Amino acid sequence: MINLYGINISACTDDNINLLKRLISDERKAKMEKFLFKEDSIRCLLGEIIARYAISKDLNIKNEDISFKTDSFNKPYLPIADKSVLYNISHSGEWVVCIISDKPCGIDVELIKQADFGIAKRFFSQNEYESLMSQPEHYRTRYFFMLWTLKESYIKADGRGLSLPLDSFSINIGSDRICVSAKDNNNLSNCFFSQFEIDNSHIVSVCSKEDNIPDNICLVTVQDILNTLR
Template identity: 35%
Template sequence: MIQLFALHIDPILTDKQLTHLLSFVDRAKREKIVRYHRRIDAKRSLLADLLIRMQIAKRFEVDPRELQFAYNQYGKPYLQGHPQVHFNLSHAGEWVVGMLGCEEIGVDVECIKELDHRITDVVFSEAEMALYQELPENRRQHYFYKIWTAKESYVKAVGKGLSISPQSITVCMEEHQSYIVGKKKQIRHYTWVPDYVLCACVERVELPTDIIYVEENAIYGYYEVL
């Protein structure tokens, strides 16, 4: 079973909360978090780690402090010593999303911003570009973000990141389903909050239809008693 979580974050994080919560992540992660210049960036990164630790710990009945994350050669995180556990994280703006399951998975969330149309030259395949150019101006931005999140979730699922050229992937979006042309992967876009686009990718198992919303206070409460 695959679970998809979403956490809305508040920009406020006290020094006391930060110090306490940092004790639950590994040293490398702590050092990365404290180097952020903006408090909100530090909080996003910290809560993403804590969210997936909490969900793994609850599902598999383990101590979140004992979970050790590592990274493959392309930068995809994985859980050391637990090859049956797969997860992925993404965060943008005021949201953190995470997926947890039993096979390789990928998820991407993007905050919709004003689009520099030159970026399409390095993102779209020929087929995607042809369709993009046929669209009216008011539909192009949303189309771009749906294509981009689909590609991001796919490369994160296969675990090869930026080593795969976005132009080498073609996303086909039909009325009732979307898929990566020539690849044995499922992708799904979720109707979500305004100004954000969310997409998930797996291979064999069924993608969840619902998003599990996690309250920020639930994370504080969970780690407060450990």
């Protein structure tokens, strides 16, 4: 099982925010209050909401019965009977996205903006940096975020977080497939990638130990969420 969901933050009016806040944990509500900008608070809200929606929809679990846990690397999961359901969320710009699976998985969305190629030189692998700089100048920024989101999705699926250096593995974007080579792939061998342009300004990348990644992201409305979680 693997499913992908996305919601645009523009869906959240003030009335919707108040309705959705009733469906999240007290911890998430407190976290929302710490953000200075309203858009960041909305992304925080929708991050938990879309995870709850995915779990409730795919596993037929009532919202009030959902209780999140984290492992020793702070990776979130949902313990269910004799197995665990893994999920991962990401938000950037106008979008919040979620992946849910019973296998290790990761997802990352990024708003395409001006890229700092110095970051690539410092933190990407040598092969990735050379591949980036060999791209036509007009395409280089988009390619940077293609690589960045793929690397972030791999780190999230691996589960070790920032303890896994960005230059310890290398992503190769081929014409027919995306693959990775890593110095230490014990945590995540034989993984699969997929990449989407959710709109002209945002790129989404997915990494999973399952090879049946959906061809697109299921776009969710606030009404879908309310119908499922209330």
